[in-house]
Amino acid sequence: MLHPVPGSTGAAPPLLSLEDFTVAFAQGAGRTRVVHGIDLTLQRGEALGIVGESGCGKSVTWLAALRLLGKRAVTTGRVLLNGRDLSGFSERELADVRGGRIGLIFQDPTSCLNPILRIGTQIGEALRLHRGLTGKAAEREALRLLDRVGIADAPRRLRQHAHELSGGMNQRVMIAIALAGEPDVLVADEPTTALDATIQAQILDLIRDIRRDTGMGLVLISHDLGVIADLCDRVAVMYAGRVVETAATQDLLGSPRHPYTRGLLAALPSLEGPRVRLTPVGGTVPSPDAMPPGCAFAPRCAYAEAHCGNGIPVLQPAGTGHLSACRRLDALMGEWQRQAAREAGRHDPVVQDLDWPNRDRQRELSA
Amino acid sequence: MTPLLNVRDLACRYRVTGKRGETHWLHAVDGVNFTLDAGRTLGVVGESGCGKSTTAKLVLGLQPASRGRITFAGEPVSATRDSHWRAMRRRMQMVHQDPLAALDRRLTVGEQVIEPLIIHGLKGGPQTPRERALALFDAVGLRAAMFERYPHELSGGQRQRVVLARALVLDPELVVCDEPISALDVSVAAQVINLLQDLQGRFGMAYLFISHDLKVVRQIADEVAVMYLGRIVEQGAPDDLFHTPAHPYTEALVSAIPTVGQRDRKRIVLAGDPPNPVDRPAGCAFHPRCPRATAICRSEVPPLRPVAEGRLAACHLVPAVSARSAAA
Amino acid sequence: MTVQEGVLTKRRRRPLPPLGFIISLGFLTVVIFGAVFANVLPIDPLAQNIVDSLKPPSGSHWFGTDELGRDIMARVIFGARTSLVTAAGAVIIAALIGVPIGLVAGYFGGWRDTVLMRFIDVLLALPNILLAMALIAVLGRSQTAALIAVGVAGVPSFARIARAQVLTLRQLDFVSAVRGFGCSSSYIMFRTILPNILSPLMVQVIVLSSVAILLEAALAFLGVGVPPPTPSWGEMLRTGKSYLYEAPYYAVLPGLVLTLTILSFDTIGKQMSRALDPRSGGGTPGELERAGP
Amino acid sequence: GATASAQALKGGTLRIGVLDEIANYDPQQLSTVNFYVIKNLYDSLIEYTADGKPVPSLATAWKIAPDNKSVTVTLRDGVTFHSGTPFKADGVIAALTKGADPARGKNVYSTMAVVKDWTAPDDRTVTINFKDPVPDRQILDLLQFLIPIDPKGVETVETVPAGTGPYLLESRSVGQGMKLKANPNYWRKGEPVSKEIVFTIFSEDAAATAALESGAIDMVYNGSSRSAARLKNAGYQVFDGPGKLVQVFRINSTRGPFRNKKFRQAFNYLMDRDGILRVGYAGMGQVVALPWAPASPAFDASYTKTYAYDLEKAKALLKESGLTPAEMQDWKLLVNGSDEPSVRISQVVQATLAQVGIKIDLDIRQGAEFVDALLKGNFDAVFGGVGNVQKFPSRVATNSIYRTSKNPVLKDPHPHPDYVAAIAKVDTTFGSGTDVKASYDNLNKVLVDESFGIPTNSYEVGLIVASDKIGGITPDMDNLLVARTIGFK
């Protein structure tokens, strides 16, 4: 499937788009910027995956876009919902958007539910706010929603509290609450990270089904490429507060065009194929208040050259619907293609082990 | 040759208080058997609460078992804190999940690596404690300069290296790793996995490697045990086990793993939640969620028995192979 | 994937402490200075001048004189010494008894916990002031008695804090790790756990200091504290209260100093605990403790 | 004499602030805490006027036998106890019996020491016989002290009042106060004036005076001299009765440096009596060097001049004592912590002693602990008020420090035989001649010579501070509160 490259707008405006969006936190007297200018679009009904290491700004971006981070977070840039900028919205208008146009679910479902209110009350609250339903009508709708998210024995569950339900069930409840406002987009922030593998599969299935039935858009945040690959049409890879690569899922997994994405893929152990030694990305993510100049990934990048330290690389086309923010994109693309051809069938490290403090000793050990 | 670690019919239960103050028994581990040879790695996988960590603590004698027997290099392991128990500590060590939590924020990492030597009074010997600790720093790939740092001044990967160095400083024969990489980022996790493998190659200790991530276990283990509700339901070589799971639970678990490579793979989605260990289902504990359960599954507990070459499974539906061919 | 990873690798710039904290610190410094150097100051809290009794504040007697013509300011300064010495001694006693109780109860649990905590419950159920008065009744009225009584009243709070801290710490991996090395229980309690709970205990020391000063003053106010003629703030309030008509300043001025001292301790304690609570953006216990290096 | 003015007074509810909780209703357990109820719930056999003249009360007449070995009392007719029982000789006998019983006699017991037995020839007459001849004044003191008790209520008198007094107990709330209401069958005509008395207990003098000033109460009984002095200036009425107490610096002469007579005598000069009177009692009272109130027959003002505050004389005596400075210091001054003036004057003495190089500590104790130390003689020195100083001189021996036998402080045998002899002399000298005077002079000389008690000043007890609306206050020899004549102007 082809997606319009941002900028080459089609007929209708995208459902949701971020333009040069930045987020900073007030820190004492100064500010620490954690998201450094993001451009992202989400078409109606599309599923967009966001991956990246911990702390790269995946959650903050979306929470800040809906102004859910409180006063300490300062944002710039635009957040357009159907072409209207959310930053101009009053708290009231925004409240309608939250839950009404954009539903959110989070990582730890149990702590995300109010511990002393009944499940039914919490679903009912969303129904009242966004659909004006109360009393019997609300209850009927709540039952339908619980049914929809696959909770058996719904009438009883409505009267229970979060701690009486398992994590998987609570995540279903969260989804039901998100669905209550019949939103256009569901933003799911690591919805399965806290859940077991078998439960994770259930939830992912559920989200897929709901999307199929309602045509709702999806922003799925995860650090697990597997989860994203499972559900998303398109992926954006974030690194240190920036989007470094975005492409259709298959495209990105098949031929990653950014050294960081390649490194991420190479570091993943696999259940299939022969067992090979993993190739980790050395070093660690720079902290937001100590960003390297130029490309943030350069200090860890095996392909980095001197000029990577000057100026921040911008996203540039790297194929159809494929953007990558690397200064050496052209050079590397050629190199990788040659390498792929040469080593077809062999499983060799994609990237070199870089910041390994005792590289020589390491060799000796593995010998 | 006797195995390094031999666990027979291990069980552990906790007393829990119910809603109305009544006492229940929670069978966290319920009849676990396995052996582990020196220098080998046994991976243990299973869902949250299936008893992995409890098994680890029992094996190390950190907690008394309610049933069963553990022998370590021929000696029984008990949880009575006597001098024998203390001496045994030198030979078996543990690596925890969250490296930051596993380190004392108040001490430099160097001091913490030396601490076990001090506790065991190993101040003399060919190396001073500091030399020994520095040698291990080197082995786990930490610069000597980091010796004086505090845990929060290191990165996640570096902290886990410190934890490993500390575990190895007493030269243990067995290291129990309880989800050692779950708290780490993907790229850092790969560093630690590699390091674990390298260290085993160099020092030859055995690993009991616990994880809920099948992919990681496959990467590191020589043998895998799949646990479900306090029991091992399947055991075998990782590749075989993950490619041709014998037990329906293993099968579902493997198929549930989202993988980068295969999209739209047919998934077996299990219905329901993992059962409550307080009231275990009768018969095969897995039967309420098992798509293939039959009458016998509801009534009889399936024993863990050989089902193929080097493979054990606890399922009524999988035909057993004869003991002889299994032993081969 | 912990948040701390990002936060802790770099030490953040800490904002300047609030004004109240600085003022409190300044005030306490003055009080402590006065208490320590009271002896070398040219003042005598005991010198009587009966003819000049109950004179309002003036150039020669800034705080006025009391019923025996003694200089109230001199007595307030020496009273600081009584208060601070009693409070310090009491807090030390409370910590020396309470912390081990909490450590043992929390670490071992089981019957030791039950027995020790029942004991603490009894202490707790009796209001501090009554407990202290009962002890003073046994020990006789003296500074030592006041010190012990206030100290014993502070035992439960140390015991409970220590116990609660141990209960959380005991679960933590680094404690299990040390245990896994095969060390003794006392090693874990006193070498591993104790240093790690020092910071919350320090906060408690500050908080309890203000409580101890208050309690000491209250005892003196009720007439069972440090016996006269030793100057003591509470005793001055007690006596001053009966001269409310003739000499209102008598009760008001020492009370003001007492109040400011308590407020200062309180402010400092609060600032410290804020610094300790990572969620309120201060730092970690470890950081505060090693503020030097 | 009060009756005349009582005519002009209106009754009503008299609201009186007091500072103590009563111990009980037993009239024989007379202590300052009970002072405000006894004379209102009970009547004694006779009463004294302020200048010491005996007047009838429940006894209409009394006749002392010529040999001073018995007294015959005629009882008033038509009086009933609160229970309705008519007052007869058995009421007096009940009191005598109780008073002579060491277990129940309480304060009366020691006074009863001179009594041999008693007879009641008829319902209206009681004769009390003495072991030895007893001076007149001492006999009158006994009659004034004897309060008839309802024979039916004598066993429960601690909790249920059993008297004939002008008021009945209406209700009591422990720690808060009590309410008395007028006895409708009271035998004194036109009395009590006020129909109701509400006693409110204040734990502090300041609180009581504040209540008086705010108009919440009409008078304060037994408040401190200090606030009385202040309120007097503010226009309130202050009444001090004849029954003063004398503050005595009591010395345990069986201990430490106090065994040395010269050392003890130095204390006569070490007392800054004026300072003590001012600091302790706001100047209300007199400085004294002998344990007598001015109303006492043994009162002698000259001693006060002779033994005025004089550090030089004191130093000389201290030197004469031959004690080393170290020997002089090793003691503590016991202080009654519940008594504010004591705390203050003890500090004055402490400061004075420091000036002559004697450093001492104060041993401040409260309540039971203090009394315990006092009773056991467990102290080196202590300030304590002595009572009965306005009565027959030998009555001073009812106070523990002045006791001639079984002295709890000085123990037996009495270390000051001269003093014992002087008291005996007073007790056996009858009449009103010069020999009586001589026996008093001798006692005074011995008292200052032995110096085991150093009187400093007399002070008021049972002070009454009243708003100007109040009138008709009757003074009592012991300064007990006599409310029956009090009313509103």
Add this chain to the structure above:
Amino acid sequence: MTGFILRRLAQLIPVLLIASFAIWAMIFAVPGGPVGMMVGENATPEEIAAATRKLGLDRPIPVQYFNWLTHAVTGDFGQSLHSRDPVTKLIGERLPATLQLALVSILVALVIGIPVAITGAVKEGSWVDRLLNGWNALALGVPTFWLGILLILLFSVELRWLPSASRYVPLWEDPNQALRSLILPGLTLGLYVSGILARFLKASLVSEARADYVRTARAKGVSERQIVGHHIMQNALLPFITIVGLMVANFIGGAVVTEAVFTYPGLGRLLIQAISTRDYPLIQGCIVVILVIYMAISLIVDILYAVIDPRIEYR
């Protein structure tokens, strides 16, 4: 639930036994006995001996304790040695006074504390918050006896509006008089407690405000007002109940100082008086009552807590 309550009640017994024995043993360690106070300072040895015998104080301590205990379990706490009144009567007279003061103080504390806490939490970090923090520090730091003195100085000495000495008048008998008596001590005590309550409530409001479910509520589109009123407040009030309960429990015997300042006839002062006169049965009685009430209140709080908070189970 019944089982839970019974179990908790059963736990009370050993505490009471230990406490009462400890106190009994302790009061005999105290110098001075009740006899002196009873017989007076001028008493003779005979009187002392007679009184001692009469009180049964000449018997061995364990015997005395056992005697007391056998009576106490039947509800008979003996007589006050001093006033000869039954201990239960004496305590019964003071308890309502104490409870009345506790009630008024808690009301004052709640009326001041809750708005302060909510405003502070909502405006966290602003100057209003700082101001209120300062106010709280003041409420906590000003010793009650000094505050009491200042209040007396102002309202009684200067303005003469209110009595400086408070009395116990039952509220239902004469509300006006009762309030006049309660207003100063209630304010003194209430102000102090308001500081505790406000600090505590604010802390729990602030920490609840950081909880994940609050973010969920916002994400649902719930208005800020409702989030505070509905979600945060309800959760924060739960632990608050404990504190309020503890405070009330502490007032039963612990308001001694305020009682002393205003000469209020509370239980605490009765106990102090009993200690000072060595009135053994009264001391025991008071302490047992204070302990029982303390534990009863904490039990009630626990039950309330479990009833209100669905997460708590009866243990």
